[in-house]
Amino acid sequence: MEDKNGLFPDVVSLNGQIITMNEGNPKIQAVATLGDRIVAVGSSESIKKLAGPKTKIVNLEGKTLVPGLNEPHNHFGMYGVLARCSVNLQSPPVGYIKNMNELMEALRDSINKTLKGQWIYGRGYDDTLLAEKRHPTRYDLDKVSIEHPILIVHVSGHLSVANTRALEMAGITKDTPQPPGGVIRKDPQTGDPDGVLEEMPAQSLVARLLPPISMEKRIEGMATAAEQYLKVGVASCSDAGVNFPGIGSPAEIVAYQKAVHEGILHLRMTMMIGVHFLLGPEGKSPSFLTGFGNDRLKIGPAKIIVDGSIQGYTGWLGGPYYIPFKGDKDFRGYPVTPPEFLNPLVMAAHKAGFQIAAHGNGDAAIDAILEAYLLAQKEYPRPDARHRIEHCQTVREDQLDTMAELGVTPSFFVSHTFYWGDRHNAIFLGPERARRISPLKSALKRGIKFSIHSDCPVTPVSPLFCVFAAVNRVTTGGEVLGPEYCLTPEEALRGVTNYAAWQTFDEKIKGSIEVGKLADFTILAENPLEVPPERIRDIKVMEVIIGGKSIYKAK
Ligand SMILES: [Zn+2]
Helix, strand or coil: CEECCEECCCEEEECCEECCCCCCCCCECEEEEECCEEEEEECHHHHHCCCCCCCEEEECCCCEEEECEEEEEECHHHHHHHHHHCEECCCCCCCCCCCHHHHHHHHHHHHCCCCCCCCEEEEEECHHHCCCCCCCCHHHHHHHCCCCCEEEEECCCCEEEECHHHHHHHCCCCCCCCCCCCEEEECCCCCCEEEEEEHHHHHHHHHCCCCCCCHHHHHHHHHHHHHHHHHCCEEEEEEEEECCCCCCCCHHHHHHHHHHHCCCCCCEEEEEEEHHHHHCHHHCCCCCCCCCECCCEEEEEEEEECCCCHHHCCCCCCCCCCCCECCECCCCCCCCCCHHHHHHHHHHHHHHCCCEEEEECCHHHHHHHHHHHHHHHHHCCCCCCCCEEEECCCCCHHHHHHHHHHCCEEEECCCHHHHCHHHHHHHHCHHHHHCCCCCHHHHHHCCCCCEECCCCCCCCCCHHHHHHHHHHCECCCCCECCHHHCCCHHHHHHCCCHHHHHHCCCCCCCCCCCCCCECCEEEECCCCCCCCHHHHHHCCEEEEEECCEEEEECC
16 A cells, blocks of 8 residues: 555545635645545645545535534533433523423423422523513422422523422521522522522532432433534534532543543543542642543643623623612622632642633623632743633623733633623623623734633534624624624634634644644535625534544435
């Protein structure tokens, strides 16, 4: 098989429109691969000449080939498990639940299939999309069952509601003190808990009673998730919540290892891991530094949650919410991890050598994160730490200046412009702050590399939908939020290819199509740089190739 030029390629793919995401994005039509690597790129004519007698020749027939798409912040493992064993309570445009009755009806369906005393678990309800415009309470859920414990989780993941049975099992009463960083909502008159639990310190009081998830279920869940992710072109993925305190389990890492070894999981996976787990007991015995693993499965950043969710009124804003929360004109959310805990945590994780990914939606949370990063860098300077801010929705211009100075990189939850844009405008943030939500253009102008994500299952996984949202910034109601922050399709594509690869220190092996990099490709029916921008979300994924192997093909 050898000639004077070395080995022949395994595959040459010709006659495509190839978006390389390289410097200058040269126009090429063909690519050759050998093993799991790219060995040549160029014109169809030049690449065709490289084919040997056993080389497979693929005619792309004008289809578009991009670097394997990268989903940089989502909850792959949790999504897979939830998709198989929970009741979906999402509202349109994702689900079908429009009011409290429909929500209760959906839960009732599941009661009929569940033995008395066993848990009913629902996910994805959105109080602002229910006709009643409020959270369900324990009393609503009691109408479904008082014999089964019920726990349902808000679409943001930052709030839960438990029925009376579940509250009793958790021992939550009017006398239970508020846990630091969370809220057990109580009736202002009687003091009785109304069932709504804000943020993990409160949510986990009930969630920790859920039956443990078996290894088999976790791996089955990963197979389910992989199927969905491949359909939308994902080749690389970062799970942003492995081993979270309260709900996580070290079994999640083992499940990932098994899924890879057993050939169930072909996506390249980076695990962001709960900081407390990584730092070890009392923060004194760190393990698994960022980057440990290989190009299939590796340890990513230490994950820290600093605030909640803006649409749950738990995002920590610098100024008050637009429509006051329960009439409180000064209410601006709150920190889940306040600075007195955040600063030493970041210091310890930074000192140990971790990359850090801190969840910050509100600008007050982002201030706190930047301060913690600044303190850590002052004490233990580390160039190129690539500390991240997750979601980064209400980041201000002055904060972007600081991020550029500190080399801090955001992963924007840009799909919010579509899914919640109208309500950010009218309810949570008001027009002034809503038009600036996820200001990707401002980041780009400062040379800040960013990624864009779905936070699946908060919104459905789809890198092309994220690109669509970043380019159009259109809401479900058809408004354009801050047109000056719209990106071009090519700029937006960076957030799911080369910039996303850079954020996980993988820029030498993936994110663009060039010789020596991994042969990871997503093949699209149409070119996202050429279709009308509003159609980017509808482009069909034809094939996903990972490490030179075709892993998914559209039927
Ligand atoms: Zn997340």
